[in-house]
Amino acid sequence: xxxxxxxxxxxxxxxxxxxxxxxxxxxxxxxxxxxxxxTFAVTxxxxxxxxxxxxxxxxxxxxFSSLTILGTxxxxxxxxxxxxxxxxxxxEYYTLILFALAGIxxxxxxxxxxxxxxxxxxxxxxxxxxxxxxxxxxxxxEASLKYFLMGAFSTGFLLFxxxxxxxxTGSFSLHAINQYLVGNYQAVSPLFYPGVIxxxxxxxxxxxxxxxxxxxxxVYEGAPSLITAFMSTVVKTAGFAAFLRLFxxxxxxxxxxxxxxxxxxxxxxxxxxxxxxxFQKNFKRMLAYSSISHAGYLLFSLVTLTxxxxxxVMVYAAAYTFASIIAFAVLILVKQKTGHDTFExxxxxxxxxxxxxxxxxxxxxxxxxxxxxxxxxxxYLMFLNVMSQYQVYLVAFAILNALVGFYYYLRVIVAMYxxxxxxxxLETPVQYKVVLVLSVIITIFLGVYPTIILNLI
Amino acid sequence: MEQLLIxxxxxxxxxxxxxxxxxxxxxxxxxxxxxxxxxLTAVVAGQFVPDASTQFxxxxxxxxxxxxxxxxxxxxxxxxTVLLTNVLVPIIILASYQHNYKSPAGFFALILFMQAGxxxxxxxxxxxxxxxxxxxxxxxxxxxxAIWGGKxxxxxxxxxxxxxxxxxxxxxxxxxYLYLQNPAHNFDIQAFYQLHLDPVQQGWIxxxxxxxxxxxxxxxxxxxxxxxxxxxxxxxGTMLLSGIMLKMGIYGVIRWLLPIVPAGVQDWGNTAIxxxxxxxxxxxxxxxxxxxxxxxxxxxxxxxxxxxxxxxxALNTQGLQGAMIQMLSHGVNVIGLxxxxxxxFSRVKTNTIAELGGIAKSAPKLAIAFLIxxxxxxxxxxxxxxxxxxxLLIGIYQYNIWAVVFAGLTVIFGAVYMFRLYQNIMLGKTxxxxxxxxxxxxxEQIVLFIICALIIVLGxxxxxxxxxxxxxxxxxxxxxxxxxxxxx
Numbered sequence: 001x002x003x004x005x006x007x008x009x010x011x012x013x014x015x016x017x018x019x020x021x022x023x024x025x026x027x028x029x030x031x032x033x034x035x036x037x038x039t040f041a042v043t044x045x046x047x048x049x050x051x052x053x054x055x056x057x058x059x060x061x062x063x064f065s066s067l068t069i070l071g072t073x074x075x076x077x078x079x080x081x082x083x084x085x086x087x088x089x090x091x092e093y094y095t096l097i098l099f100a101l102a103g104i105x106x107x108x109x110x111x112x113x114x115x116x117x118x119x120x121x122x123x124x125x126x127x128x129x130x131x132x133x134x135x136x137x138x139x140x141x142e143a144s145l146k147y148f149l150m151g152a153f154s155t156g157f158l159l160f161x162x163x164x165x166x167x168x169t170g171s172f173s174l175h176a177i178n179q180y181l182v183g184n185y186q187a188v189s190p191l192f193y194p195g196v197i198x199x200x201x202x203x204x205x206x207x208x209x210x211x212x213x214x215x216x217x218x219v220y221e222g223a224p225s226l227i228t229a230f231m232s233t234v235v236k237t238a239g240f241a242a243f244l245r246l247f248x249x250x251x252x253x254x255x256x257x258x259x260x261x262x263x264x265x266x267x268x269x270x271x272x273x274x275x276x277x278x279f280q281k282n283f284k285r286m287l288a289y290s291s292i293s294h295a296g297y298l299l300f301s302l303v304t305l306t307x308x309x310x311x312x313v314m315v316y317a318a319a320y321t322f323a324s325i326i327a328f329a330v331l332i333l334v335k336q337k338t339g340h341d342t343f344e345x346x347x348x349x350x351x352x353x354x355x356x357x358x359x360x361x362x363x364x365x366x367x368x369x370x371x372x373x374x375x376x377x378x379x380y381l382m383f384l385n386v387m388s389q390y391q392v393y394l395v396a397f398a399i400l401n402a403l404v405g406f407y408y409y410l411r412v413i414v415a416m417y418x419x420x421x422x423x424x425x426l427e428t429p430v431q432y433k434v435v436l437v438l439s440v441i442i443t444i445f446l447g448v449y450p451t452i453i454l455n456l457i
Numbered sequence: 458m459e460q461l462l463i464x465x466x467x468x469x470x471x472x473x474x475x476x477x478x479x480x481x482x483x484x485x486x487x488x489x490x491x492x493x494x495x496x497l498t499a500v501v502a503g504q505f506v507p508d509a510s511t512q513f514x515x516x517x518x519x520x521x522x523x524x525x526x527x528x529x530x531x532x533x534x535x536x537x538t539v540l541l542t543n544v545l546v547p548i549i550i551l552a553s554y555q556h557n558y559k560s561p562a563g564f565f566a567l568i569l570f571m572q573a574g575x576x577x578x579x580x581x582x583x584x585x586x587x588x589x590x591x592x593x594x595x596x597x598x599x600x601x602x603a604i605w606g607g608k609x610x611x612x613x614x615x616x617x618x619x620x621x622x623x624x625x626x627x628x629x630x631x632x633x634y635l636y637l638q639n640p641a642h643n644f645d646i647q648a649f650y651q652l653h654l655d656p657v658q659q660g661w662i663x664x665x666x667x668x669x670x671x672x673x674x675x676x677x678x679x680x681x682x683x684x685x686x687x688x689x690x691x692x693x694g695t696m697l698l699s700g701i702m703l704k705m706g707i708y709g710v711i712r713w714l715l716p717i718v719p720a721g722v723q724d725w726g727n728t729a730i731x732x733x734x735x736x737x738x739x740x741x742x743x744x745x746x747x748x749x750x751x752x753x754x755x756x757x758x759x760x761x762x763x764x765x766x767x768x769x770x771a772l773n774t775q776g777l778q779g780a781m782i783q784m785l786s787h788g789v790n791v792i793g794l795x796x797x798x799x800x801x802f803s804r805v806k807t808n809t810i811a812e813l814g815g816i817a818k819s820a821p822k823l824a825i826a827f828l829i830x831x832x833x834x835x836x837x838x839x840x841x842x843x844x845x846x847x848x849l850l851i852g853i854y855q856y857n858i859w860a861v862v863f864a865g866l867t868v869i870f871g872a873v874y875m876f877r878l879y880q881n882i883m884l885g886k887t888x889x890x891x892x893x894x895x896x897x898x899x900x901e902q903i904v905l906f907i908i909c910a911l912i913i914v915l916g917x918x919x920x921x922x923x924x925x926x927x928x929x930x931x932x933x934x935x936x937x938x939x940x941x942x943x944x945x
Contacts, residue, residue, distance in 0.1 A: 371592040380629075384523075387633045395633075399626045406622055410615065418603050418611050454522040 001051055002044070003065055004105050006037040011098035018091020027076065030094050034073050034101075041066045053173055054112045060457050061109035063314055064241040068104050071234040071321045072097065074439065075226065077431045078329050082226050083133075093133060097230060100126035104238040108245070113162045113172040116242060120158070120206065123238065124151050127231060131223040143222025150205065150215040158202030164195030174250045181253040188254070196251055196258050203246075207239035209295045210269040217276075220288035225335065228284065229328035232291045237317040240298050247302055248309050255305055263303050267397060269296035274404040284341045286408055287327055290367060293405065294320050297398065300382040304389045310457045312381040318453065319366060319374035319446060322439040326363035329435055330356055333426045346412050348421025356426055357416045359436040366443045368409040369402055374446035461501060462513040462529055465539070466576050468494050469546075473569035477562050484554055487565035491547035494572070498543040505536055507925050509932035511582065519586075524636065524643035528583040533929030537781050537922065538579040538708050541788050545700045546572050548907060552796050553693045554900040555803060558605055564693075571597035571697060578705050584632045584644040587713070591625055591669075594705065598697055605691040617686040620679070624669035631665030635717070649717050650936065653943075656720040663721030666714050667729065673706030674762045676729070677736030687755035692799035695751070699758050700792040704784050707762070710769055711777065711933070719937045726770040730856070733770070734863045736763035741870035750801075750808040753878055754794045757834070760867050761787050767864050768849035772937065774930060776852020781926045782919055783845030786833065789915070790842060793830035793908040797823065800901055801882070805890050810878065815887030820896040824883045826905040831879050833912040835872040841915035844923075 010033025017025050041062050049057045076097070083090045103122030110116045128151065132144025166172060168189035169180040181188060201212065208216040220228045251258060273293025280286040298316055301309040331341055333356065338345040350357040366375035379402065386395050415421075428436075446453065472490030479486045505512060514530035531539060550568060558564045574597065577590025595618070603614040632644070638658075639648050654662065672679045687695050715722055722729075740759035747753035765783050768776035800823065801816070802808050817824035829840075836842035846868060854861040887894075897905060915922065 365596070370596065371589045380633075383629070384633055384636075387630075388637055392630070392634070395630060396627075399630060402626060403619065403623050407615070407619060410618065414603070414611055414615070417600070449520070451520050451522060454520070 001049070001055070001057070002040040003037045003057075003069075004102050006033060006040060007069075007098055007102045007105065010034065010037075011095045011102070014091050014098065015095045018089060018095075023090065026091055026094055027079065030076055030098065031073060033098070034069055034076070038066060038069045038073070041069060050111070053175070054115050055106065055109045056111045057109055060241075060245065060310055061105075063456050064108040064237065064317075065105050067314070067318055067321065068101065068108070068234045068237055071237070071325065072101050072230070074322075074325050074435050075230050075234070077435045078226055078229070078325075078332065080429045080431050082224075082332070087133075093130065096126040096130050100130070100230075100235070104234065107238045108241040110242070110245070111174045113165070113174070113177075116246065117155075117159065117162065119242070120155065123235065124155070124206075127151075127227075127235065130227045130230070131219055133227065134224060137222075139222035140224065141222075143219045146215050146222075147219045150219075154202045154205030154212070156202075157198050157205065161195045161198030161200075161202060164191045164198065168192040168195060174246070178250045178253070181251070185253060192254075193257065196254060197261065199246065200258060200262065203239065203243045204265060207236060207243060207295050207298075208292055209265050209299060210272040210292060211265075213269070213272065213292050213295075216292055217285055217288040220291070221282065221285050225284065225328055225332045225341075228288075229325060232287065232328075233321040233324045236291065236295070237321060240295075240313055240317060244302065244310060244313055248305055252305060259303060262299065263394070266296050266299045266303055267394075269293065269299065270398060270401045274401045274408075277408045278404055280408070282342050283331055283346065283412060286343075286411075287324070287331075290405070290408070291324070293401065294367075296401070297379060297382050300386055300394075300398070303394070304386050304391065306385055306388065308381070308385060311454065312378075312385055314457060315374070315381055315446070315450065315453055316378035319378040319443065322442045323363040323366040323373075323375060326359050326436055326439045326443075327367070329432055329439075330360045330363075333428060333432065337424055337426050343411055343415050344421075346415040346421075347419040348423065349415070349426075350417040352423055352425045353428070355433065356428060356436065359440050360416065361413050362440050362443055364409040364413055366447070368406045372444065372447045374443045374450070377447055377450045459513060459515045461497070461504075462515050462531065462580065465494065465497050465501060466529065466573060466580065468497065469569040469573040469576065473566040473573070476569060477566040480562055483562040483565040484550065487569055488547060488550050490569060491543075491550050491572070495543045495547055498539060501531065502536060502540060502925075505531065505925070507533060507928060509533070509928040511535075514582070516582075523585075524641070525585045526583050526643065526645070527586060528645060529577070529580040529586065530582050531580055533926035534708070534711055534781065534933070535579050537785060537926050538704055539576060541704060541785050542572060542575045542579065542701050544911075545696070545788055545792060548792060548904055549693050549696045549700070551900055552696065552792075552799070552904045555800075556692070558691070564601065564605060567597040567601050568693065568697065571601075575701055575705065579708060582646045584635065584646065584649060584713070586644070587709075588625070588629055588632055591628075591705065591709075592622075594702065595621055595625070598694060598702060601697070602686060602690040602694040606694065607689040607691075609685070610689045613682075613685040613689045617682045620672050620682045624672035624679075627665045628669035631662045634662065634665075646713075649713075650940075652717070654718065654720075656724060659718040659721030660724055661721075662718045663714065663725050666709070666718075667725070670706040670709040670714065671729075671732075671766075673709070674703050674766060675706075675759065676763060676766050677732050677739055677759070680736065680740070680759050683759060684752050684755040687758075688749065688751050692795060692802075695795045696792045699755075699795065700788040703758070703762060704788065707765055707769065707780060707784055710766070711780070715769070715772070716933060716936050716940070719940045722770065722772065722937075723941060726772065729770045730767045730853075730860055733763040733767040734860060736760070737767070737864055737867045738870075741867060741874070744870070744874045748809055748811060750798050750810050750813075750878060750882065751795070753810070753874065754791065754798065757871060757874065758787075758791055760871065761791075761834075764846065764849050764853075764864055764867050767860065768852045771852040771856035771860075772934070773852050773855050774934060775848045775855065777930045777934065778923055778927065779845050779848025779850075779852055781930065782915075782922055783842075783849060785922060786841035786845045786912075786915060789908055789911045790830055790833045793826075793905070793912070794834065796904060796908070797827045797830065800897060804894055807890070810881045812888070812890055813882045814885040814891060815883075816891050816894050817883040818887055819891070819894040822902070823897045823905075826897070826909055827879065827883060829909045829912055831875050833916065835875050836868060839913070839916050841912045841919070843916060844919045 106119030574594030
């Protein structure tokens, strides 16, 4: 609870600081607040506090809270002058991101359906505004509207599903629902099944899994890059944590029922994400589709539920988050300098910007899943999990998709190192360097010695 | 003892990190580290007892939750490939001295990184470690070929990369499957050797590994990336690919394929031999038609590797021992050939055979060196190529007489296209291009002298090398036969 309170208080403090035009204080204030909440998350380890049956700060919640808070800190470090050119009132943006983070912490720790809904809504409403933050930009407005309409739809599905489950079980509490399933395993109410499916559809909308992914590319492309970075890393991780908490925990007794449709979703997601990413000319849009395909790999952990599923999602989400943050950081730098975000604008970058190019290379290799990077360990754990249930064909299918992935992730490396381009030198502020170096270190460290996070949860 | 192997594997990594920050002095620094590795290898070879045991064993827990260990060691088979790597890398670095590559620090650092990956592959006793080394060797060579390569480098290397990574991903699938079958849940090679898999499982595992190895070697019909990649790569890249990297595939077959899935090899080895022999004949015929010397040598390499692959799947001592020595010889010879072509290219900017001729007149030293290398390649008795091809052909003969008839064509075809190559480049009339061709000097002379010396020494007295691997090869075959009888 301390975590959420700290984040919300920080958000309000930032808003007041904005009111009194203390522009210089905004970023330090935010970072201090986030570091304090991160400290709370880390020190609460193993404490397992339950809050009135609504939330439970178990290790699962704490691990995902820490990851999302750390991701948010990295993204705040990238805000250096980013919003300043859009508006005078930067404080609003900071506050909105912090509110979204508060919703995220609820999403990873809920033990009651109503808290799931509240968490998702707190997060989503903040994100609808953030996507449209460039008021005069057409794409940004489009992104915001699209995101809002699609989000509202998916929330509708989710709520309807929750209602049906409530109708069947008479409770919002995850524990009670689980007890109901275990107790009435042979005679689960017919209301329950459509409820599960509708909740699944609602959550698949949120994480951008195909065929509910249509909003993702447009919203990711239209929103300001930094917001896209936040949405595709921190928000996505939270969506998975929420998904997993519900399906791997509460709905696990019905695994045989919801696994086949989910398997179909996984296959479609992998295929559409990878194949469409292949044809993108725009780096940002490619990242959007690649994020769809990563949603597919992450869902593997639900298709084959084992004791390691939660931890595997944690490892994969960590690998994906830090690699994506590098990618978006470099994208922002390139866009600021060249004004474009196509692959061509990366041409010849390697010659004059060795640090940035090396960081982006390692990020791409990690996203593609090359050994000695965190991305490989993440993919390896997913494959291992699926193979352990002898679903060899699914792994073979995933491997073919991974192969397609290599192709499009290499394109930006090809552009940076192998193609001739203009001799641009990117202006890389110190904060960007810090984020890039730290993310690279985390990516390599988790790839070489992942032992520390393998048995976290 | 175990420190020695750790030092051997990580010295190139340290070398690469140091080299990356040395700017224009990179080539000297890289050479120092490569020679130091060579000296260390000499110490290892000196201390090695040529019996069947695995020596210098390192076994450290790495990712224990997943049953992954840093488990490496050297037996006779590993030692030959380690020798090959650490002898050839300094030669390749020295051979790159004449080039002024842009950003040399990156170039030479990548060579040393690749060396470390190769050494991991050749010494790994843990399947996961083997896979890591396998990929770690690929990434540097991809960058070497794609940054410093020729005009078509981007497209060609993308093909190369996707091909090899496709193979290795299916190998990963096989490795995970074996891991799950292993009751101890680890990747230890001895545990994999003990697994009891039925022939159908073995068949699947065979293909998941074989495709990865066949792409690397390459065996027909997985070879289509090879000629383009060899042609477009910078000279050092071609040498690394052909001299050392393709031996990863051969070594993989010997170390991982034969002993783990002998029944799979029994069922499908015939197919592998037929593919290899088709490759021999097909590549030789195409080599006849080549206009570009570098492409010709690339195709000849497919033919030679086909013979080695066929010899291994014959599953007898002669075939395997022939493969061991031929790995070494082929590495030396093919590097020699590509180096000579590189020298010619750097002087006259072309490798098109028809535009060359009469170089021997103005460059007699080069002509002699080239002749010795060609004699080694066509396996003249007294050169290093002879003993290897001889043993391989005996091995295949014992397997099937018709196989040896077609496999033996490689010797005849090889002699024809290689001597024609020599004739057209070195002899005949000089033209405007080759008039005043400067003879070899400096490092070129040193490199060619070392290569020629290796060709002759290995040819005249191959016994020490054969002796190194003999016991290990025997043990491996016994293991395979034992497992085969137990399956029946």
